[in-house]
Amino acid sequence: MRNWRRPWQVQRPFPLRVRLRLVVAAAMVLSMLFLFSVVTWLEFRNAHERNQERATSIATVLAQNLRGAVAFGDSVTASKILGSLNAIPGIRWAVLLDENKQLFSTYAAPASRAPTQPQMDAWLVRNNPASQAAFNKQTKSVYVTERVLVDEQPIGWLVLSLDNAAPSIAFFTRLALVLLVATIAALIASIAAVRILESVVQPILSLADTMREISKTHMYSLRLKAKRKDEIGDLHDGFNVLLEELETREHKLAAQQQRLMRLASRDEVTQLSNRHHFRQLLDEALEHADTDPFAILCLDLDRFKNVNDSLGHDVGDRVLRLVGERLRSIARVEDTMARTGGDEFSIILMEMDKEESVLPVARRILRSLQEPFEVDGLVLHIGASIGISLAPRDAQDAEQLLKNADLALYDVKAAGRNDLRFYHPLMGTRVDRRLVIERELRGALPRGELRLVYQPQVDTRANTVTGLEALLRWTHPRLGEVSPVEFIPVAEDCGLIAGIGAWVLEEACAHVQKLGSELTVAVNLSPVQVMTQDLPALVDGVLARTGLEARRLELEITESVLLNEGEATLKQLAALQRRGVSIVLDDFGTGYASMAYLLRFQFRKIKIDRSFVASLRDQGRKRAIVQAIIDMSHRMGMEVIAEGVETDSEMQILVGDGCVEAQGYLYSRPLPPDELARFLDQWRERGGGSGSVGRKAPLSIVK
Ligand code: C2E
Ligand code: CA
Ligand code: CA
Numbered sequence: 001m002r003n004w005r006r007p008w009q010v011q012r013p014f015p016l017r018v019r020l021r022l023v024v025a026a027a028m029v030l031s032m033l034f035l036f037s038v039v040t041w042l043e044f045r046n047a048h049e050r051n052q053e054r055a056t057s058i059a060t061v062l063a064q065n066l067r068g069a070v071a072f073g074d075s076v077t078a079s080k081i082l083g084s085l086n087a088i089p090g091i092r093w094a095v096l097l098d099e100n101k102q103l104f105s106t107y108a109a110p111a112s113r114a115p116t117q118p119q120m121d122a123w124l125v126r127n128n129p130a131s132q133a134a135f136n137k138q139t140k141s142v143y144v145t146e147r148v149l150v151d152e153q154p155i156g157w158l159v160l161s162l163d164n165a166a167p168s169i170a171f172f173t174r175l176a177l178v179l180l181v182a183t184i185a186a187l188i189a190s191i192a193a194v195r196i197l198e199s200v201v202q203p204i205l206s207l208a209d210t211m212r213e214i215s216k217t218h219m220y221s222l223r224l225k226a227k228r229k230d231e232i233g234d235l236h237d238g239f240n241v242l243l244e245e246l247e248t249r250e251h252k253l254a255a256q257q258q259r260l261m262r263l264a265s266r267d268e269v270t271q272l273s274n275r276h277h278f279r280q281l282l283d284e285a286l287e288h289a290d291t292d293p294f295a296i297l298c299l300d301l302d303r304f305k306n307v308n309d310s311l312g313h314d315v316g317d318r319v320l321r322l323v324g325e326r327l328r329s330i331a332r333v334e335d336t337m338a339r340t341g342g343d344e345f346s347i348i349l350m351e352m353d354k355e356e357s358v359l360p361v362a363r364r365i366l367r368s369l370q371e372p373f374e375v376d377g378l379v380l381h382i383g384a385s386i387g388i389s390l391a392p393r394d395a396q397d398a399e400q401l402l403k404n405a406d407l408a409l410y411d412v413k414a415a416g417r418n419d420l421r422f423y424h425p426l427m428g429t430r431v432d433r434r435l436v437i438e439r440e441l442r443g444a445l446p447r448g449e450l451r452l453v454y455q456p457q458v459d460t461r462a463n464t465v466t467g468l469e470a471l472l473r474w475t476h477p478r479l480g481e482v483s484p485v486e487f488i489p490v491a492e493d494c495g496l497i498a499g500i501g502a503w504v505l506e507e508a509c510a511h512v513q514k515l516g517s518e519l520t521v522a523v524n525l526s527p528v529q530v531m532t533q534d535l536p537a538l539v540d541g542v543l544a545r546t547g548l549e550a551r552r553l554e555l556e557i558t559e560s561v562l563l564n565e566g567e568a569t570l571k572q573l574a575a576l577q578r579r580g581v582s583i584v585l586d587d588f589g590t591g592y593a594s595m596a597y598l599l600r601f602q603f604r605k606i607k608i609d610r611s612f613v614a615s616l617r618d619q620g621r622k623r624a625i626v627q628a629i630i631d632m633s634h635r636m637g638m639e640v641i642a643e644g645v646e647t648d649s650e651m652q653i654l655v656g657d658g659c660v661e662a663q664g665y666l667y668s669r670p671l672p673p674d675e676l677a678r679f680l681d682q683w684r685e686r687g688g689g690s691g692s693v694g695r696k697a698p699l700s701i702v703k
Pocket of ligand 2: 469524556
């Protein structure tokens with residue numbers, strides 16, 4: 001980093017204020033000196049001129065007085081007259097020359113000597129003895145020459161030599177006065193100058209002060225106060241504008257920082273705590289777990305992935321927001337609700353030491369999420385699974401506590417979701433199995449571990465086999481036979497169902513087409529497939545490749561597909577049925593809203609769930625429901641089939657109530673292809689039909 005110093009941190013030998021004062025003082029002293037020199041020079045010049053004038057007038061008066069003495073050659077009188085010069089200060093000497101420029105009389109002041117004839121002769125060579133005054137720089141004296149005239153005719157010359165006059169006392173007095181006035185003026189000027197300087201320097205210094213203050217305190221709300229109309233005022237205004245900009249920028253920055261802080265702890269979509277914040281609060285809660293026990297809830301939304309995949313993230317986000325609102329409405333102030341993943345939520349319920357205290361709250365949460373969500377006119381049934389662990393009972397550290405709650409959650413999911421469980425030490429092994437299944441299932445299809453078995457569907461009146469339901473089987477080298485009830489939900493969870501489902505469809509169609517009869521084939525579709533795959537395209541491809549006619553294919557869906565009856569889902573189903581493929585509603589009667597869906601989509605066939613068929617004889621109420629289902633199906637123009645028919649009496653009751661088609665162990669278990677071929681052969685041999693082959697000789701195989 002560069003070693004950067006702010007200007008005011010630099011130590012200067014002379015601050016601005018001192019420097020400017022020095023400049024003012026220097027200017028004053030220099031102008032005083034100049035003034036003094038000019039005045040003195042002028043005064044000296046004046047004194048010199050006055051001296052010359054005085055000398056000239058003395059010489060003129062003297063020359064007139066000397067006329068007689070020269071005219072009469074009276075050197076004694078001349079000498080006396082010259083001697084009167086004694087009274088006049090500054091006269092050095094005087095020489096009176098006659099007509100022939102010979103010394104006639106001389107005078108010398110006490111300290112001086114009058115020039116001799118040769119000196120005078122030499123002087124006359126250098127100077128014109130006309131009446132004039134001259135200044136000799138060498139001798140620093142003034143010379144005045146005056147003619148002695150009689151009748152306008154010169155009869156002699158008077159030469160006076162005077163000291164160059166020294167400035168008088170009056171001069172010094174004047175000078176002192178001038179200097180005094182000048183000094184006072186200079187002082188006043190200095191004060192005025194300093195005042196003016198201050199008015200410039202002060203605002204600059206206060207600007208620097210403000211800058212220093214802001215740099216130290218970051219108080220960008222500070223403003224310069226001076227209200228001036230001049231350039232300094234402009235400078236202040238400019239600086240204030242700059243501060244204002246800085247302040248707004250600072251505000252924006254602070255707001256942004258706050259948002260970042262919020263983001264760091266909040267989940268943007270639900271406004272609940274985020275994973276990071278949740279972990280912080282969990283760690284804090286754990287520090288006092290011994291005295292303040294609490295519960296951790298790991299919550300997974302059951303059908304959220306379907307909503308998100310089929311209806312888009314917008315709808316998904318809105319569902320999450322509603323989930324957030326519902327959770328918040330249940331939480332107490334001391335509780336923490338957090339979104340810790342896509343559709344995962346984590347909850348800390350404080351002051352919970354045993355399962356009985358957690359249970360009512362957990363149940364409320366579960367119930368509130370079972371309520372349908374309304375988004376964009378769609379009614380979405382989401383539901384949730386909740387795993388719970390208690391601190392400090394189940395674990396003392398965050399990792400273990402969360403892992404235990406997760407294990408309980410896995411347990412709920414494995415048992416069919418939409419429920420809650422408390423952690424139990426035995427859960428670990430069950431979850432391990434789920435993880436193994438997930439890992440192994442990924443390679444099951446390429447390794448050829450998956451195969452299909454077929455369960456015949458029978459027309460009980462005509463005694464013919466009319467169709468086959470294809471059912472998936474997985475034989476793993478180590479795990480053995482794994483039930484589809486166990487592995488299909490795992491395949492749905494980890495995105496394997498699309499590939500597996502497509503394979504089942506292709507395999508079943510190909511196999512039934514190979515059988516060469518008129519048998520139909522029923523293929524089970526997972527809700528995830530219906531909501532995420534382009535089924536019409538998939539089915540078109542399969543039918544084209546296998547050569548199976550569309551009318552011979554039945555697709556079984558459960559009502560959970562319709563729980564999120566997005567327009568797109570219904571369109572897919574309608575498109576399939578338009579091709580001649582039959583859509584069958586499987587497990588009819590198990591969902592609580594089955595009837596409502598019958599109004600939304602015209603199914604070709606409904607399949608009465610085996611839970612209704614089992615023990616039909618013993619339970620009159622069940623029979624009433626089955627009768628109603630059969631009656632309704634006929635009235636709505638739908639075919640009806642009963643599954644799980646195990647006994648002859650069940651069959652008899654169903655037939656009596658008008659349900660002609662049935663499948664179940666009574667006729668056959670689901671069979672692998674070779675056994676199926678044998679079964680169909682035997683069936684024909686006994687006189688029963690299959691597909692269009694049947695319907696000739698009715699024969700009950702039940703005895
Ligand atoms: P599901 O569609 O209701 O299939 C009928 C289940 O009832 C089959 O169990 C069948 O073996 C069994 N079953 C048939 N007759 C009787 C009977 O008389 N009594 C009793 N108690 N059970 C009988 P499975 O094969 O174990 O399949 C279970 C479930 O797994 C199926 O229920 C279906 O939901 C799912 N499944 C099976 N194969 C596939 C498949 O290829 N794709 C999809 N998505 N799901 C499948
Ligand atoms: Ca089925
Ligand atoms: Ca079924």
